[in-house]
Structures are given as structure tokens and as C-alpha cells.
Amino acid sequence: MKTETVQWLAQFGIEPADRDLWKQALTHGSYGTDEPDYERLEFLGDRVLGIAIADWLYQRNTGSEGTLSQRLNALVSRATCARVARRIGLPEHVRMGKQARDDGGADSDNILGDVMEALLGASFVERGFEATREWVRTIWAVEVEGKAGIAKHPKSALQEWAAGNRRRMPDYEVVDKSGPDHSSRFTVRVSVPNVGAAQATASSKQEAETAAAKKFMERYG
Template sequence: MLSAASHDFLADLIGKTPADRALWLEALTHGSTGAERDYQRLEFLGDRVLGMVIAEWLYQLESADEGRLSQRLNALVSRATCAKVARAIGLADHIQLGKQAREDGGRDSDNILGDVMEALIGASFVSEGFEPTRDLIRRLWTDMVGGKTGQAKHPKSALQEWAAGNRRKTPEYRLVERSGPDHAARFTVAVSVGGVGEAEATGASLREAETLAATAFMQRFG
């Protein structure tokens, strides 16, 4: 059942009383609860809607080439950015988690926060339609789009260019360790450049860990 607090949270978020409570509850429900329906289908839909809205927005705002637009798009729709938006609106308190997921720190997991944020976008699209959902995304992502998210060169690209510029082999990434339960997995990755050295980092996804490892390498050797 959708709690009174979550009902009020959603009403503030979409600017009206949520009509289909079952739909919004589904968007907030993690699979660890054992509920018949969880957020995964709505997350799938919300991910696509978010990508389309941000792509349209960037096309209207910027005159950059396709490569630069893609770089910003990828950063703005990433799980880390979605989780950041989720934290900003206080979403964590309203996510329905099973006992083990709560004990494992699920409320502070970028994976879960990012996924539920996308699920809410999916629920908005189903319940309210495209235009109100676009308005919602633009309101929540205003600071990100207006700021520097995605404008800096991606750390992995920066490292690859650095290696080439210093006549070194292409950086090599390897998975050192995967730990934690599936819903809160942690990945440790090492990146090395022959004749220079190696750096490690841990993240909530393989991609995030590789990015952080590249950043750590450049800070140490770049």
C-alpha cells in the first residue's frame, strides 16, 4: 500500500494527486520485497523516455557536433546522475525494499536510486503522458543540463589519449573483484598502462569502476 508520506511526495513531484496508486507503488517497489510487481518494467520505459527528452533538450540548447552531444547525453542519463537527482528530491525514504536489501544499504545504492528514478519517469509517462513527463524531467534535470555535467572529457577517453600521446600501449582494464548482493553489487577494476603503472577503483557498476580507475590513474601518473 502507498503510504501517506509517499502519496504526498508523489503529489509534490507531479503537481497533482496521483490517480493510479498501484502504478506509482510499482515504480517504488524493489524486487527484494517479493511483491508480484516491481519497478523493472517501468524502469525500462523511463530510461527510454529520459533519453529522448534529454536528447531533444540538448539538440535545442547546443550547437555541438554529434560526438559532444552524445558525451553529454550519456553523462546526463547515467545511473550516477539519476541517483543524484533521486537524492536531491528525497526519493530514498519512499523506496519499498525487502529486509535484506535495507540492511545491505539499498537506500543509498546508486543502482537502486537510479533505477527507481527512471521507474518514476516511466510511471509519469504511463499515467500523465509525454508532455507533463517532459516538463517533470526538465524541472528535475535543470541544474545538470545547465551545469557542466558531461562537458569534461570522459576519463577513459582522456587516459587513452594520454597513453597515445606518450607513445604507450592502449590502457588495459581488468576486473579485480565483484562483491556484494546483486542489488548492491560492487566492482573493483584495475587499469594499467605498460611501462607506467596501475591504478584501482571500486564502483557500483563495471563501467563506473573503470571510469573511476581511469580517473585515479590520471591523478597519479598523468
């Protein structure tokens, strides 16, 4: 592990005892066939992050289960993990092959999110849950104090709008599906009788419904 990386971890109070473990957490699959990558630690870190954030939200909030779940999902999302990773300076410490780095891998939400979770996995293995939870509370503070997950989901917002305006509930219809099974594209149309309709296309039916509801609210809400 590079001296710069050891110094970077030290600013969070982390002094790696098993440097190979932390090196693995920072290693992308493109780095080399002889190097174990972060995937197993990412699997573990994903669960550690979930319970750490859930515990934090439970202590902070009096909201309903649905409200807490909405915030949890936003705070542990790949995009949020990547945002935290960038803010703490993780990208320059990710170990990846030259081609992957040249292709922008060090700024990929997918890779940064995975590596961030892998580091939490390494922290859990070496330092235990309590220390890892405190680290999460330090580096996720901006997100938890912010509004991530507070805004209503577009489908919920549309349903409430329809009820509040004494309209029939929105109707979602898949009007087109294209592409192979592993890369399908769904086009969904949402309509409210006597008001209008909107449609959107995405890689899953759920995402297309969400995007269509958002467009509907922007147009008619």
C-alpha cells in the same frame, strides 16, 4: 499508496489516477512476492529519460555529436539518477523489505536509480511524454546546468596530451584477468614510450583502461 507519498508526488504537480501503477514504480523486489516490482516500468523510464535529455541537450547546445553523447551518458547514468532521487526526497518512499532496508537498500545508487527511472515510466504511461519531459526538466535542472559530462574522458584527455606533446599514442595492455566470468577483474597497463606507465584494476576492461588513463594523467600530465 501512503498519504505521505501522494502528498510528495503532489509537489511535482502529479496526482496519481492509477495509484497501483505508481505504487509498483516504488516497489523493490524484496517487498513481497505478491507485489509487482518496478523492473518493467524502469525499463520504460530509462528510454523516456534518454529521449527527454537528448531533446533538451539538442535544444540547448551547438556541440558536436560526440560532445552531446558524452553529456547524455553522464546525465542518464545510474549515479546521476540516484543523485536526483536523493535530492527530491525519493528514498523514504521506496517500498522494500525490512532486510533490504536494513542492508542500506534505500541509499543504494542501483536501487534509487532504478526507482527514479520507474517513476518516469509510470509518469509516461499515465501522463504522456510531454508532461514527463517537463518533470525531467524540473528535477534534472541542477545536473543539466552543471558540468556533468563536460570534463574530457580520461582516455581522450591522455590521447590529446600525447599528441600535444609530440609523443606516441598511448598503448593499453591487459596484464591480468582474474575471477569467474560473471565477476572478472581486469588489470590494464597504459604506457607512453619515453614517458612512463600506469595501471589500474576494475570489473571491466573498459573501466580499467579509463582508470589507468586517469592515473597516468595524474602522474605525468
